[in-house]
Amino acid sequence: xxxxxxxxxxxxxxxxxxxxxxxxxxxxxxxxxxxxxxxxxxxxxxxxxxxxxxxxxxxxxxxxxxxxxxxxxxxxxxxxxxxxxxxxxxxxxxxxxxxxxxxxxxxxxxxxxxxxxxxxxxxxxxxxxxxxxxxxxxxxxxxxxxxxxxxxxxxxxxxxxxxxxxxxxxxxxxxxxxxxxxxxxxxxxxxxxxxxxxxxxxxxxxxxxxxxxxxxxxxxxxxxxxxxxxxxxxxxxxxxxxxxxxxxxxxxxxxxxxxxxxxxxxxxxxxxxxxxxxxxxxxxxxxxxxxxxxxxxxxxxxxxxxxx
Numbered sequence: 001x002x003x004x005x006x007x008x009x010x011x012x013x014x015x016x017x018x019x020x021x022x023x024x025x026x027x028x029x030x031x032x033x034x035x036x037x038x039x040x041x042x043x044x045x046x047x048x049x050x051x052x053x054x055x056x057x058x059x060x061x062x063x064x065x066x067x068x069x070x071x072x073x074x075x076x077x078x079x080x081x082x083x084x085x086x087x088x089x090x091x092x093x094x095x096x097x098x099x100x101x102x103x104x105x106x107x108x109x110x111x112x113x114x115x116x117x118x119x120x121x122x123x124x125x126x127x128x129x130x131x132x133x134x135x136x137x138x139x140x141x142x143x144x145x146x147x148x149x150x151x152x153x154x155x156x157x158x159x160x161x162x163x164x165x166x167x168x169x170x171x172x173x174x175x176x177x178x179x180x181x182x183x184x185x186x187x188x189x190x191x192x193x194x195x196x197x198x199x200x201x202x203x204x205x206x207x208x209x210x211x212x213x214x215x216x217x218x219x220x221x222x223x224x225x226x227x228x229x230x231x232x233x234x235x236x237x238x239x240x241x242x243x244x245x246x247x248x249x250x251x252x253x254x255x256x257x258x259x260x261x262x263x264x265x266x267x268x269x270x271x272x273x274x275x276x277x278x279x280x281x282x283x284x285x286x287x288x289x290x291x292x293x294x295x296x297x298x299x300x301x302x303x304x305x306x307x308x
Contacts, residue, residue, distance in 0.1 A: 001143035008185040022264035030300040031278045034085035040092035041168040046077035060112035091213035091222040119154030126192035160202035173210040187244040203235035
């Protein structure tokens, strides 16, 4: 059997709704309408990648040029994410992203004193191997499982190694930090870290960037931006990692079964969880796939290992 490559985003989508996973990740149907939140988040990642990559090579002393490199990388990413998609624009603009970046540099102005950048974006492939009789019995029924992902930043702080994942949110920053304490992505990165790197990682840092703005009911314009940042340490114990692994393996078992049976059942509880799902118009036709109208969608494959 061919190995099963699976990252946290796809595993989470499968658990949310198997039908959505089929349409998006198996058949590669994507909506022509882009998400302003995802475009902003991708641009934010690109800005920080460009900035820290320059710091890694040239050091903190050349931070002015690093700033320029970050903005340049962000602009390229913004243009790429915008091309060929339709957006209902809001406060999450490229200018807002640049303003946030300048505030970020001010907020973490002291980093040069105690933070050492040792690596930027790193894609990884981590085989999921059995470490108990239960895991061995389950994995025996599956193809080789490869957990994949992309670690945003590697750094040394207080004489310890850390990996950081950049997050953007419009939700309350304290609530978001609390949710990430049980993040399958970050626990999975903890599981993979000692297999990916040649050093022991203390834990994960969730670098959270909050941005929001109120829309006037009178003018229909957005007001001043609310911007904040938080860098939250997440340290997971062996019990957390063990339970994450059990859950991940069970997800793989269900995924292989769905593929074998050709049965990808809708989860109606997710159709309008955060507004309408991108595939609501498709699913509500209740037609066989070869008779389904996919107007408003296009074919586009995405994989974390292919992402630039």
